Amino acid sequence: MAVDISDEDLLARYPGYAIDHDTRARYRGWLEHVMLFDRCATCATWHEPPGPICPTCWSTDIEPTPIAGTGTIHLAITLRQGPPVEGVDYSTPYPVVVVELDEQPDLRMSGTVVGADNSEIVIGRRVHLDWALRRGAPFPVFRLDDQHGADQPGASS
Ligand SMILES: [Zn+2]
Incomplete structure:
Protein backbone atom coordinates (compact mmCIF):
# COMPACT_ATOMS: atom_id res chain seq x y z
CA MET A 1 0.00 0.00 0.00
CA ILE A 67 -12.21 3.56 3.41
CA ALA A 68 -14.85 3.15 0.73
CA GLY A 69 -15.14 6.92 0.37
CA THR A 70 -18.93 6.97 0.49
CA GLY A 71 -21.00 8.91 2.97
CA THR A 72 -23.58 11.58 3.70
CA ILE A 73 -23.08 15.32 4.04
CA HIS A 74 -23.32 16.11 7.75
CA LEU A 75 -22.43 19.81 7.57
CA ALA A 76 -22.13 22.17 4.62
CA ILE A 77 -20.78 25.72 4.50
CA THR A 78 -19.37 28.05 1.86
CA LEU A 79 -16.30 30.21 2.31
CA ARG A 80 -16.27 33.70 0.81
CA GLN A 81 -12.73 34.47 1.88
CA GLY A 82 -9.66 32.61 3.03
CA PRO A 83 -5.99 32.02 2.34
CA PRO A 84 -4.97 31.79 -1.33
CA VAL A 85 -4.84 28.14 -2.36
CA GLU A 86 -4.49 26.71 -5.85
CA GLY A 87 -7.87 25.60 -7.18
CA VAL A 88 -9.84 27.45 -4.50
CA ASP A 89 -12.15 30.18 -5.84
CA TYR A 90 -13.80 32.10 -3.02
CA SER A 91 -15.90 34.15 -5.45
CA THR A 92 -18.14 31.17 -6.28
CA PRO A 93 -18.04 30.82 -3.10
CA TYR A 94 -15.97 27.78 -2.10
CA PRO A 95 -17.93 24.86 -0.59
CA VAL A 96 -16.66 22.95 2.45
CA VAL A 97 -18.42 19.89 3.80
CA VAL A 98 -18.10 17.45 6.65
CA VAL A 99 -19.09 13.98 5.50
CA GLU A 100 -20.18 11.20 7.81
CA LEU A 101 -18.53 8.13 6.33
CA ASP A 102 -20.40 4.88 5.88
CA GLU A 103 -17.78 2.89 7.80
CA GLN A 104 -18.94 3.97 11.25
CA PRO A 105 -21.31 6.49 12.89
CA ASP A 106 -19.51 9.72 13.82
CA LEU A 107 -16.52 8.90 11.59
CA ARG A 108 -16.24 12.11 9.61
CA MET A 109 -14.04 13.67 6.98
CA SER A 110 -13.98 17.28 5.84
CA GLY A 111 -13.34 18.41 2.29
CA THR A 112 -14.80 20.17 -0.67
CA VAL A 113 -17.34 19.13 -3.30
CA VAL A 114 -16.49 19.53 -6.99
CA GLY A 115 -18.63 19.41 -10.12
CA ALA A 116 -21.84 20.58 -8.47
CA ASP A 117 -23.71 23.81 -8.02
CA ASN A 118 -23.48 25.09 -4.43
CA SER A 119 -27.28 25.01 -4.19
CA GLU A 120 -27.12 21.22 -4.52
CA ILE A 121 -24.52 20.79 -1.75
CA VAL A 122 -26.82 20.32 1.21
CA ILE A 123 -26.97 18.30 4.41
CA GLY A 124 -28.17 14.78 3.79
CA ARG A 125 -26.90 14.45 0.20
CA ARG A 126 -24.95 11.29 -0.58
CA VAL A 127 -21.38 11.78 -1.79
CA HIS A 128 -18.42 9.73 -2.91
CA LEU A 129 -14.71 10.37 -2.86
CA ASP A 130 -12.81 11.38 -5.97
CA TRP A 131 -9.38 12.87 -6.60
CA ALA A 132 -8.23 16.19 -7.97
CA LEU A 133 -4.73 17.55 -8.48
CA ARG A 134 -3.42 20.36 -6.35
CA ARG A 135 0.14 21.56 -6.99
CA GLY A 136 0.52 18.42 -9.10
CA ALA A 137 -0.26 16.03 -6.23
CA PRO A 138 -3.47 14.00 -5.70
CA PHE A 139 -5.95 15.67 -3.35
CA PRO A 140 -9.22 14.12 -2.12
CA VAL A 141 -12.51 15.79 -3.06
CA PHE A 142 -16.14 14.72 -2.93
CA ARG A 143 -18.70 14.47 -5.71
CA LEU A 144 -22.44 14.28 -5.25
CA ASP A 145 -24.10 10.97 -6.02
CA ASP A 146 -26.90 11.28 -8.59
CA GLN A 147 -25.62 14.62 -9.74
CA HIS A 148 -28.19 16.69 -11.59
CA GLY A 149 -27.24 18.01 -14.98
CA ALA A 150 -23.63 18.98 -14.36
CA ASP A 151 -20.76 17.62 -16.41
CA GLN A 152 -18.22 15.70 -14.47
CA PRO A 153 -14.94 16.83 -15.99
CA GLY A 154 -11.93 15.02 -14.66
CA ALA A 155 -14.00 12.25 -13.13
CA SER A 156 -11.85 9.19 -12.69
CA SER A 157 -12.96 5.68 -12.14
ZN1 LIG B 1 -9.36 -0.46 19.82
Whole structure:
Protein backbone atom coordinates (compact mmCIF):
# COMPACT_ATOMS: atom_id res chain seq x y z
CA MET A 1 0.00 0.00 0.00
CA ALA A 2 2.83 2.41 0.77
CA VAL A 3 4.28 4.40 -2.09
CA ASP A 4 7.99 3.79 -2.17
CA ILE A 5 9.28 7.33 -1.69
CA SER A 6 11.29 8.85 1.14
CA ASP A 7 9.70 10.92 3.89
CA GLU A 8 11.54 13.94 2.46
CA ASP A 9 9.97 13.37 -0.96
CA LEU A 10 6.54 13.00 0.65
CA LEU A 11 6.95 16.33 2.44
CA ALA A 12 8.00 17.90 -0.86
CA ARG A 13 4.87 16.60 -2.62
CA TYR A 14 2.58 18.08 0.06
CA PRO A 15 4.15 21.35 1.19
CA GLY A 16 2.39 22.95 4.13
CA TYR A 17 0.62 19.79 5.24
CA ALA A 18 1.01 18.46 8.80
CA ILE A 19 2.75 15.23 7.86
CA ASP A 20 4.24 13.34 10.80
CA HIS A 21 4.69 9.79 12.05
CA ASP A 22 0.94 9.37 12.58
CA THR A 23 -0.21 10.84 9.27
CA ARG A 24 2.45 9.88 6.74
CA ALA A 25 0.66 6.65 5.78
CA ARG A 26 -2.39 8.72 4.87
CA TYR A 27 -0.48 11.01 2.52
CA ARG A 28 1.35 8.10 0.94
CA GLY A 29 -2.11 6.67 0.28
CA TRP A 30 -3.16 9.91 -1.41
CA LEU A 31 -0.40 9.42 -3.96
CA GLU A 32 -2.11 6.15 -4.96
CA HIS A 33 -5.64 7.60 -4.73
CA VAL A 34 -6.34 5.53 -1.62
CA MET A 35 -7.90 7.21 1.42
CA LEU A 36 -6.60 5.61 4.62
CA PHE A 37 -8.15 6.02 8.03
CA ASP A 38 -6.69 4.52 11.18
CA ARG A 39 -8.50 1.38 12.32
CA CYS A 40 -7.79 -0.53 15.52
CA ALA A 41 -6.75 -4.11 14.83
CA THR A 42 -7.88 -5.11 18.35
CA CYS A 43 -11.43 -3.72 18.55
CA ALA A 44 -12.00 -2.81 14.85
CA THR A 45 -13.11 0.78 15.50
CA TRP A 46 -12.06 3.58 13.16
CA HIS A 47 -10.59 6.82 14.46
CA GLU A 48 -9.99 10.29 13.18
CA PRO A 49 -7.61 12.06 13.42
CA PRO A 50 -4.83 9.48 13.08
CA GLY A 51 -3.01 8.64 16.29
CA PRO A 52 -0.79 5.99 17.85
CA ILE A 53 -3.34 4.68 20.39
CA CYS A 54 -6.91 3.48 19.96
CA PRO A 55 -9.11 5.90 21.96
CA THR A 56 -11.66 3.12 22.47
CA CYS A 57 -9.51 0.29 23.87
CA TRP A 58 -6.04 1.86 24.18
CA SER A 59 -4.48 -0.69 21.87
CA THR A 60 -1.41 0.43 19.97
CA ASP A 61 -2.17 -2.04 17.19
CA ILE A 62 -3.39 0.56 14.70
CA GLU A 63 -3.65 -0.15 10.99
CA PRO A 64 -4.10 2.53 8.32
CA THR A 65 -7.01 1.01 6.35
CA PRO A 66 -8.71 2.10 3.11
CA ILE A 67 -12.21 3.56 3.41
CA ALA A 68 -14.85 3.15 0.73
CA GLY A 69 -15.14 6.92 0.37
CA THR A 70 -18.93 6.97 0.49
CA GLY A 71 -21.00 8.91 2.97
CA THR A 72 -23.58 11.58 3.70
CA ILE A 73 -23.08 15.32 4.04
CA HIS A 74 -23.32 16.11 7.75
CA LEU A 75 -22.43 19.81 7.57
CA ALA A 76 -22.13 22.17 4.62
CA ILE A 77 -20.78 25.72 4.50
CA THR A 78 -19.37 28.05 1.86
CA LEU A 79 -16.30 30.21 2.31
CA ARG A 80 -16.27 33.70 0.81
CA GLN A 81 -12.73 34.47 1.88
CA GLY A 82 -9.66 32.61 3.03
CA PRO A 83 -5.99 32.02 2.34
CA PRO A 84 -4.97 31.79 -1.33
CA VAL A 85 -4.84 28.14 -2.36
CA GLU A 86 -4.49 26.71 -5.85
CA GLY A 87 -7.87 25.60 -7.18
CA VAL A 88 -9.84 27.45 -4.50
CA ASP A 89 -12.15 30.18 -5.84
CA TYR A 90 -13.80 32.10 -3.02
CA SER A 91 -15.90 34.15 -5.45
CA THR A 92 -18.14 31.17 -6.28
CA PRO A 93 -18.04 30.82 -3.10
CA TYR A 94 -15.97 27.78 -2.10
CA PRO A 95 -17.93 24.86 -0.59
CA VAL A 96 -16.66 22.95 2.45
CA VAL A 97 -18.42 19.89 3.80
CA VAL A 98 -18.10 17.45 6.65
CA VAL A 99 -19.09 13.98 5.50
CA GLU A 100 -20.18 11.20 7.81
CA LEU A 101 -18.53 8.13 6.33
CA ASP A 102 -20.40 4.88 5.88
CA GLU A 103 -17.78 2.89 7.80
CA GLN A 104 -18.94 3.97 11.25
CA PRO A 105 -21.31 6.49 12.89
CA ASP A 106 -19.51 9.72 13.82
CA LEU A 107 -16.52 8.90 11.59
CA ARG A 108 -16.24 12.11 9.61
CA MET A 109 -14.04 13.67 6.98
CA SER A 110 -13.98 17.28 5.84
CA GLY A 111 -13.34 18.41 2.29
CA THR A 112 -14.80 20.17 -0.67
CA VAL A 113 -17.34 19.13 -3.30
CA VAL A 114 -16.49 19.53 -6.99
CA GLY A 115 -18.63 19.41 -10.12
CA ALA A 116 -21.84 20.58 -8.47
CA ASP A 117 -23.71 23.81 -8.02
CA ASN A 118 -23.48 25.09 -4.43
CA SER A 119 -27.28 25.01 -4.19
CA GLU A 120 -27.12 21.22 -4.52
CA ILE A 121 -24.52 20.79 -1.75
CA VAL A 122 -26.82 20.32 1.21
CA ILE A 123 -26.97 18.30 4.41
CA GLY A 124 -28.17 14.78 3.79
CA ARG A 125 -26.90 14.45 0.20
CA ARG A 126 -24.95 11.29 -0.58
CA VAL A 127 -21.38 11.78 -1.79
CA HIS A 128 -18.42 9.73 -2.91
CA LEU A 129 -14.71 10.37 -2.86
CA ASP A 130 -12.81 11.38 -5.97
CA TRP A 131 -9.38 12.87 -6.60
CA ALA A 132 -8.23 16.19 -7.97
CA LEU A 133 -4.73 17.55 -8.48
CA ARG A 134 -3.42 20.36 -6.35
CA ARG A 135 0.14 21.56 -6.99
CA GLY A 136 0.52 18.42 -9.10
CA ALA A 137 -0.26 16.03 -6.23
CA PRO A 138 -3.47 14.00 -5.70
CA PHE A 139 -5.95 15.67 -3.35
CA PRO A 140 -9.22 14.12 -2.12
CA VAL A 141 -12.51 15.79 -3.06
CA PHE A 142 -16.14 14.72 -2.93
CA ARG A 143 -18.70 14.47 -5.71
CA LEU A 144 -22.44 14.28 -5.25
CA ASP A 145 -24.10 10.97 -6.02
CA ASP A 146 -26.90 11.28 -8.59
CA GLN A 147 -25.62 14.62 -9.74
CA HIS A 148 -28.19 16.69 -11.59
CA GLY A 149 -27.24 18.01 -14.98
CA ALA A 150 -23.63 18.98 -14.36
CA ASP A 151 -20.76 17.62 -16.41
CA GLN A 152 -18.22 15.70 -14.47
CA PRO A 153 -14.94 16.83 -15.99
CA GLY A 154 -11.93 15.02 -14.66
CA ALA A 155 -14.00 12.25 -13.13
CA SER A 156 -11.85 9.19 -12.69
CA SER A 157 -12.96 5.68 -12.14
ZN1 LIG B 1 -9.36 -0.46 19.82
